[in-house]
Amino acid sequence: MHEPWWISLPKAFVIINLLLVTFAYLTLVERKAMARMQLRYGPNRAGPYGLLQPAADLVKLIRKESFYPAAASDLPYIIAPVVSAFTALAAFAVIPFGPGWTVNGWHINGVVADVPIALILVFALGSIGVYGFIVGGWASDSKFSLLGSMRTCAQLVSYEVSLSLSVIGVILLAKSLNLSAIVDKQIDTVWFVVPQLVGFAVFFIAATAETARAPFDLVEADSEIVAGYHTEFSGMRWGLFQMAEYINLIVLSGLAVTLFFGGWQGPWAPLGPLWFVLKLLLAITIFIWIRASVPRLRYDQLMRFGWKVLLPVATLNAIVTAAVVAS
Numbered sequence: 001m002h003e004p005w006w007i008s009l010p011k012a013f014v015i016i017n018l019l020l021v022t023f024a025y026l027t028l029v030e031r032k033a034m035a036r037m038q039l040r041y042g043p044n045r046a047g048p049y050g051l052l053q054p055a056a057d058l059v060k061l062i063r064k065e066s067f068y069p070a071a072a073s074d075l076p077y078i079i080a081p082v083v084s085a086f087t088a089l090a091a092f093a094v095i096p097f098g099p100g101w102t103v104n105g106w107h108i109n110g111v112v113a114d115v116p117i118a119l120i121l122v123f124a125l126g127s128i129g130v131y132g133f134i135v136g137g138w139a140s141d142s143k144f145s146l147l148g149s150m151r152t153c154a155q156l157v158s159y160e161v162s163l164s165l166s167v168i169g170v171i172l173l174a175k176s177l178n179l180s181a182i183v184d185k186q187i188d189t190v191w192f193v194v195p196q197l198v199g200f201a202v203f204f205i206a207a208t209a210e211t212a213r214a215p216f217d218l219v220e221a222d223s224e225i226v227a228g229y230h231t232e233f234s235g236m237r238w239g240l241f242q243m244a245e246y247i248n249l250i251v252l253s254g255l256a257v258t259l260f261f262g263g264w265q266g267p268w269a270p271l272g273p274l275w276f277v278l279k280l281l282l283a284i285t286i287f288i289w290i291r292a293s294v295p296r297l298r299y300d301q302l303m304r305f306g307w308k309v310l311l312p313v314a315t316l317n318a319i320v321t322a323a324v325v326a327s
């Protein structure tokens with residue numbers, strides 16, 4: 001059923017702001033969780049228990065001097081963080097969080113934008129977002145930033161191939177590219193993590209590399225290339241890059257929940273969006289846990305693992321799934 005525009009616009013506004021608030025407090029949760037795992041306190045000065053730390057960080061970034069390298073390419077340097085942040089926010093628009101509801105005769109979709117090729121759109125926006133990281137490092141006219149952008153190009157493009165192949169089995173089982181239809185298929189049958197356990201493992205590892213999370217955070221390895229592609233960025237320009245990284249983490253976690261864990265369906269009680277949020281938070285917690293527990297790989301190990309292990313496994317999983325479905 002078609003959703004009227006005067007419902008779609010306020011809903012999109014609310015979802016985007018909830019996403020931004022989630023990103024802000026995700027930074028606090030990650031810092032506090034990693035501190036506890038490493039026997040530290042973490043942020044505890046801004047507000048009670050440090051709950052105002054995200055607001056303090058925002059004020060600091062807004063007031064901080066946004067320096068500008070004299071030799072930087074002006075337009076690409078300014079646009080790069082905006083492109084990365086915009087594509088990350090736009091990708092979340094097609095992640096379904098509920099089955100949809102009818103209120104006073106008006107239908108409300110459980111997704112901001114319900115499109116037939118939602119899965120392709122997520123990967124397309126992710127591919128465009130990579131250009132923001134690459135161009136930002138190149139436009140800074142810094143050797144460290146250029147090395148970071150080259151690593152970004154090699155790492156994210158390489159692992160995106162495995163990430164895309166890992167979901168082919170899900171597409172074959174659901175016979176659809178629409179994320180809401182994929183969730184409906186799991187509700188009617190079984191969560192796809194069961195028949196696609198190998199695909200999920202590949203997806204999870206590739207998503208860790210796609211979001212440049214430890215142990216795959218080679219694109220901003222501070223011990224090797226200072227801070228990578230955003231070395232010459234400060235203030236809110238730097239903040240937009242960080243926002244893009246964290247929202248990409250939320251998007252890929254939401255995509256994993258949608259593709260493999262039944263989306264808004266829960267083991268009991270039809271709570272809809274609440275189940276989706278709980279699963280999403282669990283996925284994010286696992287990413288944080290890995291960051292605090294696993295050491296960083298060497299860059300050659302990272303690339304070798306992507307091309308020689310992850311890609312063949314993802315391809316084999318797609319072939320086997322296709323053969324089973326066809327038979």
